Amino acid sequence: MSMRIITTSALAIIAASATVATAQSRDQIQVAGSSTVLPYATIASEAFAENFDFPAPVVEGGGSSAGLKQFCEGVGEGTIDVANASRQIKDSEREECAANGVANIMEVRIGYDGIVFASDIDGNDFVFTPTDWFMALGKNVVVDGAVQENTFTNWNEVNADLPDQEIMAFIPGTKHGTREVFEEKVILQGCEDSGAMAAFAEANGGDEDKAEEMCMEIRTDGKSVDIDGDYTETLARIDSAKNGIGVFGLSFYENNTDKLKVATMSGVTPSTETIASGEYPVSRPLFFYVKKDHIGVIPGLKEYTEFFVSDAMAGPGGPLSEYGLVPDPELAATQAAVAEEAVMQ
Amino acid sequence: MTDATGPIARQAGSRSLLTPDARTKKRNAAEARFRAYGVAAIVTAVLALCFLLFTIIRDGHSAFQQTYASIPVTLQAEIVDPEGNRDPAEMAKVYSMSYGRILDDALTQWIEAEGIEIEGLEASDIKGFFSGEAQATLRSQILADPELVGTTVDMTALTSSRVDGMFKARVTEESAARDAKTSPAQIALANAMKDRGALVTRFNTGFLTKPDASDNRAEAAGIGVAILGSLYMMLIVLVLALPIGVAASIYLEEFAPKNRFTDLIEVNISNLAAVPSIVFGILGLAAFINFAGLPRSAPIVGGLVLTLMTLPTIIISTRAALKAVPPSIRDAALGVGASRMQSVFHHVLPLAMPGILTGTIIGLAQALGETAPLLLIGMVAFVSTYPAAPPEGFFDPASALPVQVYNWTQRADPAFFERASGAIIVLLVFLLCMNLLAIWLRRKFERRW
Numbered sequence: 017m018s019m020r021i022i023t024t025s026a027l028a029i030i031a032a033s034a035t036v037a038t039a040q041s042r043d044q045i046q047v048a049g050s051s052t053v054l055p056y057a058t059i060a061s062e063a064f065a066e067n068f069d070f071p072a073p074v075v076e077g078g079g080s081s082a083g084l085k086q087f088c089e090g091v092g093e094g095t096i097d098v099a100n101a102s103r104q105i106k107d108s109e110r111e112e113c114a115a116n117g118v119a120n121i122m123e124v125r126i127g128y129d130g131i132v133f134a135s136d137i138d139g140n141d142f143v144f145t146p147t148d149w150f151m152a153l154g155k156n157v158v159v160d161g162a163v164q165e166n167t168f169t170n171w172n173e174v175n176a177d178l179p180d181q182e183i184m185a186f187i188p189g190t191k192h193g194t195r196e197v198f199e200e201k202v203i204l205q206g207c208e209d210s211g212a213m214a215a216f217a218e219a220n221g222g223d224e225d226k227a228e229e230m231c232m233e234i235r236t237d238g239k240s241v242d243i244d245g246d247y248t249e250t251l252a253r254i255d256s257a258k259n260g261i262g263v264f265g266l267s268f269y270e271n272n273t274d275k276l277k278v279a280t281m282s283g284v285t286p287s288t289e290t291i292a293s294g295e296y297p298v299s300r301p302l303f304f305y306v307k308k309d310h311i312g313v314i315p316g317l318k319e320y321t322e323f324f325v326s327d328a329m330a331g332p333g334g335p336l337s338e339y340g341l342v343p344d345p346e347l348a349a350t351q352a353a354v355a356e357e358a359v360m361q
Numbered sequence: 362m363t364d365a366t367g368p369i370a371r372q373a374g375s376r377s378l379l380t381p382d383a384r385t386k387k388r389n390a391a392e393a394r395f396r397a398y399g400v401a402a403i404v405t406a407v408l409a410l411c412f413l414l415f416t417i418i419r420d421g422h423s424a425f426q427q428t429y430a431s432i433p434v435t436l437q438a439e440i441v442d443p444e445g446n447r448d449p450a451e452m453a454k455v456y457s458m459s460y461g462r463i464l465d466d467a468l469t470q471w472i473e474a475e476g477i478e479i480e481g482l483e484a485s486d487i488k489g490f491f492s493g494e495a496q497a498t499l500r501s502q503i504l505a506d507p508e509l510v511g512t513t514v515d516m517t518a519l520t521s522s523r524v525d526g527m528f529k530a531r532v533t534e535e536s537a538a539r540d541a542k543t544s545p546a547q548i549a550l551a552n553a554m555k556d557r558g559a560l561v562t563r564f565n566t567g568f569l570t571k572p573d574a575s576d577n578r579a580e581a582a583g584i585g586v587a588i589l590g591s592l593y594m595m596l597i598v599l600v601l602a603l604p605i606g607v608a609a610s611i612y613l614e615e616f617a618p619k620n621r622f623t624d625l626i627e628v629n630i631s632n633l634a635a636v637p638s639i640v641f642g643i644l645g646l647a648a649f650i651n652f653a654g655l656p657r658s659a660p661i662v663g664g665l666v667l668t669l670m671t672l673p674t675i676i677i678s679t680r681a682a683l684k685a686v687p688p689s690i691r692d693a694a695l696g697v698g699a700s701r702m703q704s705v706f707h708h709v710l711p712l713a714m715p716g717i718l719t720g721t722i723i724g725l726a727q728a729l730g731e732t733a734p735l736l737l738i739g740m741v742a743f744v745s746t747y748p749a750a751p752p753e754g755f756f757d758p759a760s761a762l763p764v765q766v767y768n769w770t771q772r773a774d775p776a777f778f779e780r781a782s783g784a785i786i787v788l789l790v791f792l793l794c795m796n797l798l799a800i801w802l803r804r805k806f807e808r809r810w
Binding site: 044046048052054057058059061062063066067072074076094096245246247248271272273274275318328329334335 | 457458459493497500536540542575577578579656657658741742743744746770771774
């Protein structure tokens, strides 16, 4: 008896599901991509739902590359509408998109994100330059004109102005977009500034690409630890290893200023102001990409895009900057481009 | 013969049985050691469990309490209705962010009216006092009733996660002094409000009913959508896995011929039970989302994946339950002329039911706590809209309890950590209830032979 009820209801559910599946059209926007952009996208999604008569967009993380890969899978209700990215879309990704019929892509820059170096609140103060980081973490360094394996163990060996504290760095793992920025704007910069790049090029017979590669090699003797999780893991590591220095996003640091002490970079303290003005060197733009062909198909997509970059959201004093986004000085241009649905060329 | 036993008897008789010899002592010592190991193992396990429960409850109990402020709020017409027409369509154009000023002004006025003076109280302390959720509540209230514009209403609003943390020992004087998002002055203000009864900390029903909130509003986040999503998935698993699993095991156990092929199936089922759950997630992504075109983040996909994962558990426990029914029952039924199907459905299955139900509930409990396969099919999304009622709701985006926990542990605001622990407590309570139900069913219907 009970078997019959269960079997019947199972069949009913399958049948109902099948009819619903064929009849249903998606009415909420789907977003995926960078975990750095994720908090901003959730804030925008929540505010969008409470100010418009559309359901809240569903926002997934997963990383810029994973998001853009999903984004480029094709056009239609079965694919996502928006990809968040903490870097610009690559040419190879655009080709992939074009091959799958995703031709009209709108690029929207929402603002800037700073990358900060922070240590335990009760620890020493640090005043860094990119050179210090390269000298501390590079696999090969130049000492007295000779290229040699990095054997520095304390920060004051790298730079006499730094405190006598063991080198212990928690840097983002290679799957993070933040790692790329860290390598480019800190390690590579430090490599050039310290003159090591020239020495590496010389050692490789003038091959600059090889020299650049050598610059970005990070030492593997345990002084530098790759964190593949997110900033909460970095924070937990610093909590247990008090002499560690971690790489964080500005917004994460601003939410945890009672536990972290931020270091200056090239004499500039990171803040939304110094990043907006360009004084603080380690920052990057944040983007999201919209399928133009979905506008008009997925209800509210245009409104969401416009709302995200409106002054009330992304401008100074808005909820996004409150969380740590550095407002884009050229926001008006972005708003105009979104209004006329300008696609990438 | 008696001579031959003589020396042995004498040897044995030379010592009392009550004074053990060296070998007996050794055996007894070995036994005592083994018992001690056993006790040590149990103590270790109990201690680990206690530690786990202790930390979770310590971190999570505060999620069930929330601080609310109630002060009179004047709904200034120039902010909520700049055109002055009282037209809801026009008023809807004012974003909720603008309502923050109303709350800030209300708090400033209240402080003046009460004559509270706090040194170092800044505009940012007032601005950061209320949750962003309060603005949204205010806006929807006014849009629902435009008559309210210009009047003063008593409003109970959520306070921000920092203010809430002051009454949960998460924010202290010391941490507030260093924290950019709060200040000792804000603590003083909160305490002054508490003394005057304008701030209450009470049971947080919103935690159990509300959907997830963004990173700016940790105080408003709840597990409502996650509970619904988990419930939908469990329904799907129950309705699909139980009949399929029971039918498969009845056929295999009672009807199928014993040959190579059925042996192969049996080995495969046992192996499937040991397959890591992430594999089912990959399968679900490929089969249900990419091939069948089902929507991402939907309970239907989660339910189907978990069904696949639970099936082997149900089949194995059902077969064990069927095996435990004595053959004499079947023989008796067949002997009085029942068909094989009648003997199974009228006699064997009712007797095996408690075992089957126990297995099913344990399988469901396992599925309820499963996270890994759900990560791949988009259930780790930020979903702040409730799914509709079934069956349409099975296709709406939803979250799930374990995934919500995972999600919250990655957020920057420390208040989310407390909520993650709170969600773990809820999850554990559900699991405990399911296991108790399984035990109760077994006790109630169990028969021994």
